[in-house]
Structures are given as structure tokens and as C-alpha cells.
Amino acid sequence: MAQPRITKTRRRKIAIFLRCLGLSFIAWLLFAVSTEQIFRIDAGISYVNIPESKAFHPLQSDTVSIRMRMSGWKMFMKRLRPDTPHIQVDLNGLRTRNYIVFTNQLGYINRQFPADNQVIGVSPDTLYFDFSKQTQRKVPVRALYDIQFKKQYGIIGDTRANPEYVTVTGPLEDVANIDYLETDTIRGIDVATDIRTIAYLNKHQKNNITIYPTFSEITIPVGEITEKVVELPLKMENASRYTSVRTLPSKIKLTFLVSLKDYNKWSSRDFEAVVDMENWEKNKVQNLPVILTKVPEHCHVISMEPQNVDFFVRR
Known part of the structure; x- marks a missing residue:
């Protein structure tokens, strides 16, 4: 059975239709990326202005969902370079109550983002905290390192930290489980001399504890x-x-x-x-x-x- 042939006129109509469809899609895409829309973004939280006289346990996850108004183009670029934003939560209100309302902190949160990215809401809107007895404890500092040495060189002695011990303050049940604190990983390539550096201590996402001091001077003896x-x-x-x-x-x-x-x-x-x-x-x-x-x-x-x-x- 012979296949029906497409005439020149019909081919021209199909080409015009596809061209119009493509132009419509481009126009819609430009409109979508140029207008402001509301998007949801997951964000981690950390705490500032922690009341010194109180120890607390957050009763919810350390991740919240942010409703943010931004242009479609900015959201498109963010999708190309995905990262998890971080917001700070002001805990000054815990001096008189056991919860924090994000609605009351939208101005403070918006100052942590570019001016053209407007946070209009956070879910959950309220964070609840359980207060407990606060205690202090001194724990040793343990240096973490990932070092590549020059040929025929390596560590030849004990790694030293100054200070060797730091003070951890927080809820009794959390502080009691901390036997030591690790530093951020110290890195080096083709190392052939002693390493002396300032390394910050890693709280391992325990936002309800404080450390003093927050860093230690690490010395790693290196030799042939x-x-x-x-x-x-x-x-x-x-x-x-x-x-x-x-x-x-x-x-x-x-x-x-x-x-x-x-x-x-x-x-x-x-x-x-x-x-x-x-x-x-x-x-x-x-x-x-x-x-x-x-x-x-x-x-x-x-x-x-x-x-x-x-x-x-x-x-």
C-alpha cells in the first residue's frame, strides 16, 4: 500500500506550527524566569544569643522548610548549583518562654539572605525547647589530620594541642556523653617540616552546647x-x-x-x-x-x- 505523500504546503504549515510552538515555549520560559514566584527550600539552623543560665534540648529537627519569594531565574541557577542554606535563630526569647516563633524573626532571617530573596515563612513556624540542668566539663582535644608527606618523611612524635583541654557547657545528659572533642581536619600536601596551625573544634552539630575556647593550637612533629x-x-x-x-x-x-x-x-x-x-x-x-x-x-x-x-x- 502506497504511503501518502506530504505536500509542500502541508510541510510549510507543520514547520510554521513547530516554529510557533517553539517561540511560545521560549516566551513562556522567559516569563517564568523573569517573574517572582514562591519556592520551598530546606535549610539547616544554628543558634545565636543562647541564654547563659539555661541548657536546652531542641524538640524538633535541625532542618526547616523556608518559603522564599525569588525570581524564577535565580531559582533556576540555584538548582544548577544545589546547596543547603543555613539560617541563624535568635534564642534571646528563651529567657522568658520555652519556644521561638519564626514569624517574629522574619526581619532578622531576611537580613541573612540577599535583598532580592525574601523569606515569607518558615515551617514549622514554632520551635519548642526542653530545658534541663546545665553543667560544665573539661574534655581533651583530639587533632584530626589528613596529611600527605614528602617522600621519606612522616610524623615522628606526639601531636600536641594548646590548650589540651577545653570547657564544654550544656545539658547534663549531653555533656556527660562527650569524652573528647575533635578538631576540623588539618590537611597538607608534600609536608616535610613540623606543622603548627590553629584548628577550630567540631561540635558535630550539637547546637545546644558551648565550647571555650573554640579552637586549639595544634603542633605535629614531622621529620625524616x-x-x-x-x-x-x-x-x-x-x-x-x-x-x-x-x-x-x-x-x-x-x-x-x-x-x-x-x-x-x-x-x-x-x-x-x-x-x-x-x-x-x-x-x-x-x-x-x-x-x-x-x-x-x-x-x-x-x-x-x-x-x-x-x-x-x-x-
């Missing part, structure tokens, strides 16, 4: 490192019930990294390697794994030969 090889005699554990136990070999070779200045400080006496006969009794293994039970600080073991040894038992 080298390899050292020692031979360790093997010790036996849980072998007292046997007349004798002998391993083959009786020693292992241990290779570790140590700072150049401490090369002569560490010897085989500072390490300990054992094999446990209980492993043979329970699992009837053919050979025993070597376990390192003592390694000095800042000595990084890179190899151990052999890792398993044969053994002979006389009952």
Missing part, C-alpha cells in the same frame, strides 16, 4: 624517617602444659619505619612477638600465626617475615 630491620625471638603463650615447644624458625625478621634521629633508640628489646598454642589446641592448625604484642610509639611496622611459623610439640 628510614627503615630499620631487627630480629625478634619468639615467645610462647599457653605452652606450660607441654614438655617443650619449639618453633621453626625461632626468630622473625621485623622491618619498621623510624625517625632518623631515633634510629639508635629502638632495638629488638623494645618489641615483642608471640605465638599462642591455644590456637593449635582449639583449631588444630598446621602452623601458628605470629602476633606482635609490643611496638614502640611512632614505629610503623611495614613487614614481618615469616608471618606464620611451624612448630614441634613434646607432650
